[in-house]
Amino acid sequence: MAKEKKFRKKKKLGSYPFVSVVFSITLALFVMGLFGLLLMMTKNLTTIVQENVEMQVFLNKNLSQNEITKIIKTLSSKDYVIKKESVAQVAHITKEEAAKEFYEETGEDFVEFLGDNPLRDVIVIKINPDFHEGQNLVEIKKEIGFIRGVYEVTYIESLVNSIQQNVKKVSFVLIGFSVILLIVVVVLINNTIKLALFSQRFLIRSMQLVGATTHFIRKPFLFRASLFGFVSGLIAVGLLSSLLRFMNTEVDGLLDLLRNEQLLVLGVAIVLVGIFVGFISTFAAIRKYMKMSLDELY
Template sequence: MSSKFDSYQKRRLQSSYFSVVISIALVLFMVGILGLVLLKSTLVANRVKEKVAITLFLKDDVSSKNRNDLKASLQKEAFTKRIIYTSKEKAAKIYSKEIGEDFLMFLGKNPLKNGIDVYLKADFVTPEKMQELEERFQKNAFIADVSYDKPLINLLTKNIKRISFWLLVVSAFFGLVAMILINSSIRLSIYSKRFNIKTMQMVGATKGFIRRPFIWQSIKLGTLGALIALLGLAVIVYYVDKYAPSLELLKDYITLGYLVGGVLISAFLITWISTYFATQRFLNLQTDELYY
């Protein structure tokens, strides 16, 4: 009879552990997906920003040497991602192709100017910093005019800030939900052992001694759940990289490192904190309160 009861208790305990691991894995999987979206959204936003350029139109009397010196100095600037030089002849051909006729035949001369498109690094694509660059370029003796799409920059900056804010809000919300769900699963698991906790306390075991094996057990379960969640995330990353190779997920080791580290650390912290307070609650209860 005793062996049957022990077998029943063992199955019940295994079922409890299984439900805790699955709960942790599912929650961390969802949190990992949100974390991946949040991390990659920054990369996508930066790529969009780095397609923005300031065009510098050069004066007609600028010599080839001065033009090359200007290009070299721009290439060394901290704000420069890349530069593209377009001669006035090439610009005329592009413009003629766009309008469908050779406008030079009517004008008799080329009114366009040699231009340098300066593509900026993402950190410098803001209305304030681009305004500062514009003022700086206008003081250059070789530059006749400076042009960039100010309304586009304002709209781009505003939308990126708005999207980033809501991504953070949604991530924080789901992070809180994750903590509550994992905490509930662990509390239910410890609830089934509340009488064992009280018995150990009554025979003189300290709170730290009683709490320690529960914390380690929960951390093990949390780590197992995190590994299962990471396995699911690996499948998602593989297929996203397969169908959206431009995101370069599998090559972005920094993002993947943050993702793996975030999931493992979250599993450790949440299980440790939840188990600590759950065991503390039952340690502080009186014996007759354990039945409620």
């Protein structure tokens, strides 16, 4: 009876379990990416809300069209007025348009009842979020009030203050969670790499004993760790992309809260974090095992 020969696969320098390591790193990067998407959505939603803060400029009655146009041009040139694609967010609502809108909303024609339209022309401007802090809006209100032809300037002060307070609270909480999550992700990837290299500690010692240089020993491990981080990052980005497409089919307009350049930056950041943390963790683990005595290795 022929003896059964058992062949044990030789360990290759720098090799360690692919699937388990990539799965663990991918999971950590995916969670980080999810939180990154949440941060971007929150920031963009906050910006949208802030950009819709309006200031209403009521004009004196019996102003000529030239005078109204002059006021509009003056307001459009101000830095505190939002400009999108070089177009100032300034809208002129005539008293006739205001009366028509009131009639459509309430069904009551007060012009016919009074025999006159008591409303005033109003210019609505959207204020840049950079000018929402402190006394900026109060100063802007005073400045506009001095423009010739302006009767009154109003804005909902309580709403602006509420938005600012909520933005500060949300920002503080999200920054705190971001720091905690980043630490957790780094620790998880670091421990994954260390556990994977644990099985290679005797191979590393063997290479040292036969005279291999530190660079020669580290190189394959660092290359493989960087490759695993790169692959894990790509998989995580792919999963996030698929999740976004699915969520967009369930929630209309979800992708409107995200910009392509932001998604690109997030994707690159995820891949780079995977590569960087994998490289640094492997470097630290190799250094540790190379300095350990034989008894400590056991």
